[in-house]
Each structure stands twice: as structure tokens, then as C-alpha cells.
Amino acid sequence: xxxxxxTLPEKLxxxxxxxxxxxxxxxxxxxxxxxxxxxxxAQASLGADAGRDIPFSLQGWQKVNxxxxxxxxxAPELPNLDFSDGTKDWNIPKSYSFDAKGxxxxxxxxVYYRPDxxxxxxxxxxxxxxxxxxxxxxxFGCWIxxxxxxxxxxxxxxxxxxxxxxxxxxxxxxxxxKGVLGTTAWKWVEGQFTVPPLAENFVVRPWLTQEAYGKVxxxxxxxxxxNPAFVWEAWRIRPIGGVTSDDGKIVIRTEMKxxxxxxxxxxxxxxxxxxxxxxxxGRTIVRKIASAASKWIEADLGKLATGDYVMELSLLDGDRxxxxxxxSEPLRVEAPIAKTAPPKGAxxxxxxxxxxxxxxxxxPVGLYCYRLDRKNIRDIAQGSFNTVAPYLLLSCNMDxxxxxxxxxxxxKTSNLETVRATLDECHKNGLKVSVPFSEAYxxxxxxxxxxxxxxxxxxxIAKTVESFKKHPAVLTWYLADEPQxxxxxxxxxxxxVETIDGGAYLKGIYQNIKAMDPWHPIWTVFIxxxxxxxxxxPFIGISDVVSIDVYPIGAKDGHEMNAINLYxxxxxxxxxxxxxxxxxxxxxxxxxxxxxxxxKSREDFLTRYRDPTGDEMLGMSLMFAIHGAxxxxxxxxxxxxxxxxxxxxxxxxxxxxxxxxTLNSLAPFIMSDVDGPxxxxxxxxxxxxxxxxxxxxxxxxxxxxAGVTGGPQEATIKVxxxxxxxxxxxxxxxxxxxxxxxxxxxxxxxxxxxE
Numbered sequence: 001x002x003x004x005x006x007t008l009p010e011k012l013x014x015x016x017x018x019x020x021x022x023x024x025x026x027x028x029x030x031x032x033x034x035x036x037x038x039x040x041x042a043q044a045s046l047g048a049d050a051g052r053d054i055p056f057s058l059q060g061w062q063k064v065n066x067x068x069x070x071x072x073x074x075a076p077e078l079p080n081l082d083f084s085d086g087t088k089d090w091n092i093p094k095s096y097s098f099d100a101k102g103x104x105x106x107x108x109x110x111v112y113y114r115p116d117x118x119x120x121x122x123x124x125x126x127x128x129x130x131x132x133x134x135x136x137x138x139x140f141g142c143w144i145x146x147x148x149x150x151x152x153x154x155x156x157x158x159x160x161x162x163x164x165x166x167x168x169x170x171x172x173x174x175x176x177x178k179g180v181l182g183t184t185a186w187k188w189v190e191g192q193f194t195v196p197p198l199a200e201n202f203v204v205r206p207w208l209t210q211e212a213y214g215k216v217x218x219x220x221x222x223x224x225x226x227n228p229a230f231v232w233e234a235w236r237i238r239p240i241g242g243v244t245s246d247d248g249k250i251v252i253r254t255e256m257k258x259x260x261x262x263x264x265x266x267x268x269x270x271x272x273x274x275x276x277x278x279x280x281x282g283r284t285i286v287r288k289i290a291s292a293a294s295k296w297i298e299a300d301l302g303k304l305a306t307g308d309y310v311m312e313l314s315l316l317d318g319d320r321x322x323x324x325x326x327x328s329e330p331l332r333v334e335a336p337i338a339k340t341a342p343p344k345g346a347x348x349x350x351x352x353x354x355x356x357x358x359x360x361x362x363x364p365v366g367l368y369c370y371r372l373d374r375k376n377i378r379d380i381a382q383g384s385f386n387t388v389a390p391y392l393l394l395s396c397n398m399d400x401x402x403x404x405x406x407x408x409x410x411x412k413t414s415n416l417e418t419v420r421a422t423l424d425e426c427h428k429n430g431l432k433v434s435v436p437f438s439e440a441y442x443x444x445x446x447x448x449x450x451x452x453x454x455x456x457x458x459x460x461i462a463k464t465v466e467s468f469k470k471h472p473a474v475l476t477w478y479l480a481d482e483p484q485x486x487x488x489x490x491x492x493x494x495x496x497v498e499t500i501d502g503g504a505y506l507k508g509i510y511q512n513i514k515a516m517d518p519w520h521p522i523w524t525v526f527i528x529x530x531x532x533x534x535x536x537x538p539f540i541g542i543s544d545v546v547s548i549d550v551y552p553i554g555a556k557d558g559h560e561m562n563a564i565n566l567y568x569x570x571x572x573x574x575x576x577x578x579x580x581x582x583x584x585x586x587x588x589x590x591x592x593x594x595x596x597x598x599x600k601s602r603e604d605f606l607t608r609y610r611d612p613t614g615d616e617m618l619g620m621s622l623m624f625a626i627h628g629a630x631x632x633x634x635x636x637x638x639x640x641x642x643x644x645x646x647x648x649x650x651x652x653x654x655x656x657x658x659x660x661x662t663l664n665s666l667a668p669f670i671m672s673d674v675d676g677p678x679x680x681x682x683x684x685x686x687x688x689x690x691x692x693x694x695x696x697x698x699x700x701x702x703x704x705x706a707g708v709t710g711g712p713q714e715a716t717i718k719v720x721x722x723x724x725x726x727x728x729x730x731x732x733x734x735x736x737x738x739x740x741x742x743x744x745x746x747x748x749x750x751x752x753x754x755e
Contacts, residue, residue, distance in 0.1 A: 061321045076131045081221050083108040093121040104143050104186050109219040110206050116213040124205040132195045137226040141190030144180050145217040153209025154179025155216040156189050161199040165708050166562030192226050235540050244336040248301030277312040304333045337518050345472030346519040353582040354630050354671050361671035365663045368636035371396045371404040381429035383657035389434040389633055396422045405641040416452050423473040432475035469517040482527040503538030510542045521545050536574040546575045549586040553612040559746035560710040561620050568627035584631030585624030588612050590639035605644035614655030619749040623705040626691040669693035669701045677721035686713030700754045707747030715742045725752035
């Protein structure tokens, strides 16, 4: 659910036209406004306003123009982006050439020629991200002319972002099918991006995709604000499934694009409030005031009768009686789902984001796999893992003789009873199972949806849930694997293809499952690998447990986990993991070379790629834990048996088991009811994080993980605790002042444990 309201971004550096006195117009205007748009590391408390019915009237208050301020004055100054000064500051490889008279109107342009099979390279010009406004959407485009461009993708413009964390990914209109192919006259090609948090620089590249060839002319490159108006965006992250009549608590996550007020107006963020009016039939039923000083707005609407309402929001600047923004949103209140007596093995989620099995905390330490047989189940259980996520469980037959680590079909020999037998075997060996629906629907039209004597997505899912919802091995229902937003064609039954909206489609499935089984959470994993500005918001409300898959170890010389921090921040921001939404990690186990189908030999595999080491897998897992993960499902067991990776299984499997055993030993801390001590980590070299935990008896453990960038890692760790702590792995020493000194290299970690 989304509606325009308010956000406060992490950081804003303004660049604009020069004003008198040497300041930019933006800088002069931001004297007070920067309080609103500055760094919001400390989240403001809701204080006395939270959850209160407050009689108020906005009569006489002045509304700020909802269109806000045009951003023309903040158009970025990007010297020589248009080749007006030749190739100054451009990186120009040999495949490119500068043509002083070859442009659209006889002006300057850049020419790229790559014949079929030619060397793949690209030109670029780099700018600091301070040239742009965080949170603002920008259009970027250029005029393109082509001659004999063939292959896949085509010509376009590429914008890539980087930071101290490393490469953050790129955006190109080619991804939306706008790449130019063939022989064409001058054509304007345009895309759009939003400046990502943490970015420090960006590169603009006139580009021809790696799978394409031919000759391309580039002219008139431009970057300009896409939204000259002030736009507020918000989405409700709690409750996940909707407001019910017995619980009116809501949490709203907010973001902003543009600027709220014309310069030189000022807003004191600490005094900002959000007025919430809940109306029915034109009559106000509930009035609330909540703090709007942070990017989270929390309120308790109380117990409302079932029915349809309208929720009106007003963002207030109380000092000057200004209404900065307004919004209204339909609000449906439903009766709570009647819960039957919980079956044995029932799993619920609590306010701390923990999975509770039979009322006790359960931290999944698991593995993805294809299918399962008795040997795999036994080996995984004996390897200190407690959970499995088999993609093809619904076509599983342990006695079929088919290799369970290969994606080959078993559909003709599988049925409800063979699946039940697999669940029975898992339960006997102490393994919990995430039951997948990846065989019930696809983001493609390739496979008919038929299982268990029924046909159709909803029918197969209903049959599965009703058949296994009381099985003690079931932990979660695995709703979707890397779902994509937008409209898709998907097969929803035998010879039946439908055009669906991904988010709405999955919300409907979520609601159907919850109506059948309120006793098991629904889990979804979202893509994090190489997808910059991926918008997860269409999927708010489809999942009780969320995950992000991030696999940093690829190339032979890679020794950093730069993507984990970035995507953990984004998934928490979108889904509210810091506000109670359970967050599980999907750490890397596989060698990414297993997915490079251009490799011809094991020698190529070993030359170009490498396995993540046991220490790297544990270091990445601890970084996930520091970011709030309360479950760890490694990807993936079946990849250990892939074509070129299989010879390494004898030494890789013991490493994976060691990591699982260590994570299990930390479960009493990660899953505790007791908050750990405050920890401050100041890195003098490298980048990392640290967090304090305590078990239910108050015993302290501090997790330290580093290697967001490669190279030496050094930090001073201050723990707000009087207890003496000792390094478990020898990378941390106690300083004379009571602080601790951590030193390591590349991806590394340590635990400070109470002596």
C-alpha cells in the first residue's frame, strides 16, 4: 500500500546556480532546511505524541503548493558531458574515436566501432555524486545513430554508481528494450535513475552491449531532473497482511523526491508531525498525531469496526502552521483470521522478528537444494544444518533413482505420498522444510501447472497447503524466488496463459495461503545481485519473512563483500526488518562459475572463478547477523555437485558444516529476548561493522565482521559493558583504555565473548 506523505533521506548535498556571497542558491536556502534533509542516523522518538487521540483543527493553516519547487535551478553541472570541450576528462579506449563534425547538426560527437567478435570496451566520464541530489529521480539520455548494429541488446547510455563499498551496479535503457539495433538515423534514447544511498561517484558511458556489434554515433548527452515537482512517497510495512479490527497499529516507511519548500524557507524536522484522520462516510472516526521526524511514521489507530474507511494524512510544520503535504488512502479493516489450535510444529513470528516453533525461538541454519533423497537428508542433518529449502519438493520421490542434485524431472513418479514421505524423513532427521511453490507458477510460459491431480496455480497451492499444513516438518511456505515487479505473462494452468501484475498476483496468493493456514509464515527471497534501484515496494504485503540473495565472491581476485551492506540496508528500508519483519540471510555457498555456461573446462572454471572459503562464508553470515538476520539459508547444496565444482566437494562440505555449527552456537545470542550492549566500531582501515548481543542469561557476545572493501581491516571497538570480553579467534586485543583493537585482512571476523 502506497500513498504520498513524507520522508527524510539519509543525506543531501545540494549543488545549484551560484548566488551572491559565493554560496550556491541551494546552499543558501538550506541553512535551516538542511536540518530536515541532513543525516538521520539517530531516529527521533515518537515521544508523547505517539498513539494519542488529540483534538486538533487545521482550519486557518496554510497549504504549501503540492507541486513544490521546480528543480530547474538544481540541474546538475556536469562539465563536458556533451563533448563541448572535446574529450577532456573522458576515458576513451581505442575502439572509440572523437568526431568534431559528425554530430546531429555537424557538431562534436563520439563514435564507437566494434566489428563482430571485436574487443568489448567502453568509454566513460566520472563525476562525484555530490553533483546530484540523493532521492531525486533523473532522466539520462543521448542522441544515437547506428550503422549495422546487430546481436543482442544494442546501443544505449549506461550510468554506473560506485562507493567506498565498491561497484554498486548500473542503469541503462537497454534493459527496458530500448537498445538501438540495425541502421538508424539519429534517435533519442532515454532512461531514468534515482541516486542510490551510499553512492559517491557515477560514470556515464556511451555504450554498446557485449553481445552486440556495429558502429554507433553518440551526441547530446544530457542528465536532468525527471520530477521537477515535489513528490512524497510512503508504503505501509506493518501489519503485513492488512489492518484487522483487533489491532490498529501501523508503521509507514517514507521517502521523498524533490524539495518540500521554495528557498529560503526552513523546516525544523524535530517539530514535524503527521496528522492522521480516519474517516467513514465523511465522519471522523479516529484522529491521531504521530511524529514525522524520522523516515518511519508509527501510529495506533485503535480497534476499528470492520469496513471501508479513508485515511487522510497531513504533514505539519507546527511553528508556522504550514501543511507541507496531504494524502488520502482507502483503508479496509477486516476481521482477524480465526486461528484454530496450533498443530505440533506450528511456526509463528514475534515482535523481535524471530520464528517461534512450538513457542520457542528457532533460528534456521539451512541449505537450498533441488530435491532430496535419504542420503542427502541424513548428510545435511549430520552436518549441523536444521533446515532445507528444496526447490523441487513437489516433484520429489526419494526412491526414484533420479539424482536429487540435478534438476531432471521426476514428475511421473511423484505424488502426494512421495512428497509426504520426504517430509517424514526430514522430520525423523530433525530437519525443518520450507515448502516451495516454484513448481506451481512461473514467470514464464514454459511449464504447465499440474500437480497432485489438479491443474492451475491456485489449485496446486491449495492442494499442497491443505495436505501438509499440519505436518511437523513444515517451517514456512516459500512463496517466490526473486520475483520481478511489473506485468508478466505466466502460465496459471494447463494451456492457460495470463498477463498478471507480479505484486498484485502474489498478494492474492499470500492472502489465500494465510486463510488456509495461519500457523506457518510465508517466505520470499528478493534479488540483490547487480540490480541497482530495484524497487521492492510492489511486493509489500506478500511475505512474513523476507530475504535478499547477495553473492559477492565471483572472480578469482575478489576478496570483499561490498554488496551485503548495501542490499541489507535496502531490504530493511523497504520491508521494515528493523521494525519487526523477520529477515533471513541467503549467504553464498556456491562457486559462481557454476552459472557461467561459457566455460569449457574445469581449468577455465578454476582460472576465472573461486570458491568462497569457510572463513568468508562465516564472515558474510556474521555481517548479515549484525544487520538483523535471524535465519541463514545458504545457496546452495546442489551447486556443490555441479559439473566443474563436484571434485571440490570433499573439502568444501566440511567447511560448510563448520560454518553451520558456529552459527548454531550463536543462536542463543541472535535469538535472545535480551538486548545486547551498545557497541561503537570506528574503522581506521577497511570497512566493517560490530554489534553487541546477549543471551537470555545476560552473557555478552560481540560480533565483528569486516571486509566490505578488500585489504587491511582495523577498527577500535568500544563496548558499553563492564564485563571483560575475550577474543575467540585472536584478531582482537584489549586496549589500555578498555576498548578493543581489531585487525584483519579482506573478509574477516571475530567474536568477543564474556570470560
